[in-house]
Amino acid sequence: MSTEQSIGQLTQLLQQQFPKAIEGFHDHRGDETILVDRKEILAICQFLKDDERCKMEMMIDLTAVDYINETPRFEVVYHFKSLSLDHRLRLKARVPEDDCHIDSIHALWMAVDWYERECYDMYGITFTHHPNLKRLLMYDEFEGYPLRKDYPVDKQQPRLELREVHERYDYERS
Amino acid sequence: MGIGTQFQDGFMVTKVDSVINWSRKFSLFSYPFVTACCGMEYMAAACSHYDISRFGAEIPRFSPRQADLLFVVGTITHKMAPVLKRIYDQMPDPKWVVAFGACASSGGFYQNYSVVQGIDRIVPVDTYIAGCPPRPEAVLDAIIELQNRIQDHGPTGLTGINPLQEKEAQRLSSVNPQETKEKLLLSRQ
Numbered sequence: 001m002s003t004e005q006s007i008g009q010l011t012q013l014l015q016q017q018f019p020k021a022i023e024g025f026h027d028h029r030g031d032e033t034i035l036v037d038r039k040e041i042l043a044i045c046q047f048l049k050d051d052e053r054c055k056m057e058m059m060i061d062l063t064a065v066d067y068i069n070e071t072p073r074f075e076v077v078y079h080f081k082s083l084s085l086d087h088r089l090r091l092k093a094r095v096p097e098d099d100c101h102i103d104s105i106h107a108l109w110m111a112v113d114w115y116e117r118e119c120y121d122m123y124g125i126t127f128t129h130h131p132n133l134k135r136l137l138m139y140d141e142f143e144g145y146p147l148r149k150d151y152p153v154d155k156q157q158p159r160l161e162l163r164e165v166h167e168r169y170d171y172e173r174s
Numbered sequence: 175m176g177i178g179t180q181f182q183d184g185f186m187v188t189k190v191d192s193v194i195n196w197s198r199k200f201s202l203f204s205y206p207f208v209t210a211c212c213g214m215e216y217m218a219a220a221c222s223h224y225d226i227s228r229f230g231a232e233i234p235r236f237s238p239r240q241a242d243l244l245f246v247v248g249t250i251t252h253k254m255a256p257v258l259k260r261i262y263d264q265m266p267d268p269k270w271v272v273a274f275g276a277c278a279s280s281g282g283f284y285q286n287y288s289v290v291q292g293i294d295r296i297v298p299v300d301t302y303i304a305g306c307p308p309r310p311e312a313v314l315d316a317i318i319e320l321q322n323r324i325q326d327h328g329p330t331g332l333t334g335i336n337p338l339q340e341k342e343a344q345r346l347s348s349v350n351p352q353e354t355k356e357k358l359l360l361s362r363q
């Protein structure tokens with residue numbers, strides 16, 4: 001790890017604006033990543049979208065990571081891009097398992113609609129104030145959240161009664 | 175040389191079953207249930223390069239009610255399973271099912287929360303095609319296999335009994351591989 005940590009412009013800006021909310025940051029070859037407090041996510045996003053120096057017009061991606069052995073357990077990851085200023089930023093916010101929610105940013109970028117639904121579907125993270133938070137990929141009867149690390153890797157929840165199938169191959173043949 | 179010259183001063187004796195099966199096997203109307211990448215290979219197989227109309231199976235119907243051969247092409251998820259079942263139920267009898275590719279046959283490399291481990295867990299399957307995706311030749315091979323089966327056994331898909339599989343299992347357990355191969359080749363002629 002390098003000892004001197006360069007601070008990107010966006011990081012500096014956010015540190016000025018939200019000194020309490022920044023929990024960590026790093027900068028890899030000009031790509032900045034900032035870890036923020038989840039309670040401030042909406043305010044920070046609002047700032048990123050509206051401020052003249054940020055102008056993040058585009059919400060590229062939202063996903064989550066399950067760090068099963070850590071607390072807080074989940075990390076929601078946002079990617080933004082400014083088309084007019086041509087820079088981008090990654091935001092992360094930790095979400096604990098027992099209080100598994102974070103504010104929706106749907107009011108700012110409508111594009112985030114299905115990302116948040118997918119994230120809810122796969123990880124069970126609730127996005128408060130999302131207008132239509134229901135499962136996106138899995139069916140409604142599905143129990144549990146399949147991309148959580150403690151979901152058994154091959155556990156299936158069929159919707160139909162499955163037929164009995166005989167062994168297709170006779171391995172003892174030769 | 176038309177059929178007229180062949181039977182000029184004679185006649186032919188056959189069974190009604192045999193004639194019906196013969197006409198069935200050369201007029202397969204397929205319904206392609208395409209859900210994933212195997213679909214590209216299905217398209218290749220159905221195009222003029224491979225001339226699937228040699229086998230009388232060149233017309234895809236895009237309504238299951240007009241089809242008697244269901245091609246399940248690609249990965250079937252548990253979310254999709256009821257749809258597949260419904261499509262199958264809508265097809266008029268007699269009907270046959272081909273599992274096209276590794277995913278449809280066994281789930282392929284997806285052993286996870288979402289993928290059905292072989293469509294035979296949902297609908298009865300007559301022929302499996304191996305490969306990820308299968309070559310068009312394999313598809314033609316499966317059609318020939320299915321035609322043989324229709325000729326020999328008629329609409330077996332209805333009863334759920336699978337005499338062909340039984341026969342094959344007997345053959346494989348008793349004879350040596352070379353002989354099996356010869357028999358297989360013979361049965362295709």
Ligand code: SF4
Nearest residue numbers: 211212275276277306
């Ligand atoms: S068998 Fe391979 S090519 Fe076919 S649907 Fe599955 S992954 Fe795709």
